[in-house]
Amino acid sequence: MPPEIRTIKLKMFAGLASVNCYLIKINANFVLIDTGTSGNRGEIENQLEKAGCKPGNLNLILITHGDLDHTGNAAYLRDKYGTKIAMHQGDSGMVQKGDMLWNRKGNPISKIMKPFMGLSKSNRFTPDFYVEDGYDLTNYGLNAQVIHIPGHSLGSLGILTDQGDLFCGDLLINTDKPVLNSIMDDKKAANLSIEKLEKLNIVNVYPGHGEPFPWDFLTEVKEQRVEE
Numbered sequence: 746m747p748p749e750i751r752t753i754k755l756k757m758f759a760g761l762a763s764v765n766c767y768l769i770k771i772n773a774n775f776v777l778i779d780t781g782t783s784g785n786r787g788e789i790e791n792q793l794e795k796a797g798c799k800p801g802n803l804n805l806i807l808i809t810h811g812d813l814d815h816t817g818n819a820a821y822l823r824d825k826y827g828t829k830i831a832m833h834q835g836d837s838g839m840v841q842k843g844d845m846l847w848n849r850k851g852n853p854i855s856k857i858m859k860p861f862m863g864l865s866k867s868n869r870f871t872p873d874f875y876v877e878d879g880y881d882l883t884n885y886g887l888n889a890q891v892i893h894i895p896g897h898s899l900g901s902l903g904i905l906t907d908q909g910d911l912f913c914g915d916l917l918i919n920t921d922k923p924v925l926n927s928i929m930d931d932k933k934a935a936n937l938s939i940e941k942l943e944k945l946n947i948v949n950v951y952p953g954h955g956e957p958f959p960w961d962f963l964t965e966v967k968e969q970r971v972e973e
């Protein structure tokens with residue numbers, strides 16, 4: 746049976762924005778991609794429960810990047826479900842120290858926002874293991890591989906299933922239309938990440954923010970890249 750993808754859309758900033766987590770069901774087991782903010786805890790717990798996810802059948806929590814809207818419940822859910830957390834080492838300091846600018850160049854706005862945008866102490870964690878480009882997730886029940894796609898952060902990663910579903914974290918966004926995220930720490934790296942993705946067999950994209958979309962809709966990104 747092909748994996749079943751459930752989008753868990755969680756509200757942020759009093760409903761002005763939202764963040765997506767993706768719960769993938771493979772037979773009787775699950776893999777969770779990203780975890781929302783700590784303010785979304787009750788909601789994500791409810792959604793997991795509704796889907797039939799319980800301690801013992803959550804194979805893995807995968808983190809696309811270290812920002813707090815993707816990592817806020819990782820430590821909590823790891824404990825509750827007795828599972829493991831995997832992410833790219835390039836963002837490890839963000840979740841261990843609660844410092845959103847760790848391994849990032851930052852910009853004037855992000856420097857002002859820094860005290861408000863890190864994981865609070867109780868939600869910080871050390872991942873159980875790190876994954877690199879090409880890491881095969883079959884051992885966790887998911888026929889997919891990890892694609893390293895730096896740009897939004899150095900440790901940003903995508904997950905590409907054998908069916909062509911790409912979970913892209915915050916490299917791409919579709920809150921209005923499918924585009925390269927305007928919040929980029931390293932634009933050059935982001936462009937290279939897009940070039941890398943273009944060589945792969947991608948059918949649908951599941952972004953960290955906004956609606957999933959077909960990969961073919963990404964014409965804007967190509968135009969953006971030419972301008973830079």
Ligand SMILES: [Zn+2]
Pocket residue numbers: 764812814815915953954
């Ligand atoms: Zn985000």
